[in-house]
Amino acid sequence: MKIEIEGNPPYEDSEYGRKYRADAFVLLECMGPHCVDAVVTDPPYGLNIDNQAWDDGDIHIDWLAYQFGRVTKPKGNVFVFCSDFQFGAWYQELGKYFSRLQKFVWCKTNPVERQFKKLNRFAESVEFALHASNPNSYFKLDKEEGIQNYIKTGICSGNERVKKSDGKSMHPTQKPMEVMKYILEAITDEGDVILDPFAGTHTTARAAAALERYYITNDAFPYYWWMPED
Numbered sequence: 001m002k003i004e005i006e007g008n009p010p011y012e013d014s015e016y017g018r019k020y021r022a023d024a025f026v027l028l029e030c031m032g033p034h035c036v037d038a039v040v041t042d043p044p045y046g047l048n049i050d051n052q053a054w055d056d057g058d059i060h061i062d063w064l065a066y067q068f069g070r071v072t073k074p075k076g077n078v079f080v081f082c083s084d085f086q087f088g089a090w091y092q093e094l095g096k097y098f099s100r101l102q103k104f105v106w107c108k109t110n111p112v113e114r115q116f117k118k119l120n121r122f123a124e125s126v127e128f129a130l131h132a133s134n135p136n137s138y139f140k141l142d143k144e145e146g147i148q149n150y151i152k153t154g155i156c157s158g159n160e161r162v163k164k165s166d167g168k169s170m171h172p173t174q175k176p177m178e179v180m181k182y183i184l185e186a187i188t189d190e191g192d193v194i195l196d197p198f199a200g201t202h203t204t205a206r207a208a209a210a211l212e213r214y215y216i217t218n219d220a221f222p223y224y225w226w227m228p229e230d
Helices: 024-030 061-071 084-094 114-118 177-187 203-210
Strands: 011-014 017-020 036-041 072-082 100-108 126-133 150-153 193-196 214-218
Touching (some): 036 177, 072 177, 084 126, 150 177, 177 203, 193 203
Parallel strands (some): 017 214, 036 072, 036 193, 100 150, 193 214
Antiparallel strands (some): 011 017, 072 126, 100 126
């Protein structure tokens, strides 16, 4: 899907979609109504992770929730990762546009514990997300045991972790493919269009392509946007 964006920011096409390098707020404003089947994204948490500029300050959850509701089709889904401190705000704002809201938890089997040992506190081994939908929204129901609202898996490591030329992690909050595929398989169908306006290393794009879904992904930072699908 081609979106006319002010300033004509760079983009890259592939068989299953397009990656933009634009301001997420500008991108959303330029999109038409009800044009994607799902929004699946991991916006900044506002925690100043690793002193990264992109994770500092207010992300205007009220405005983002409105835009997510506007661009999603009536039978679509929205899935947003968020910090503990943001969960209430996302719940309140997405509740204005969707009638069903459910928490989702990623249970990390290998959390980074070293900083919490020094502080004498529990290791942060879970990450929250919110699934927003309506009664007629698509959801995969072909498993007799149902699809659980949690997944247990390790954080990205080894070859899956995208690294810089110096060997350091490209992005501190990269989500594992296993997590993203689990979500996409549950709330989208083959051929659906998925939007991720805060794509980081574009794991959403890679997961979508692997599952034969189409994607529109975006990240404003130039060192993320070119990430390959494979």
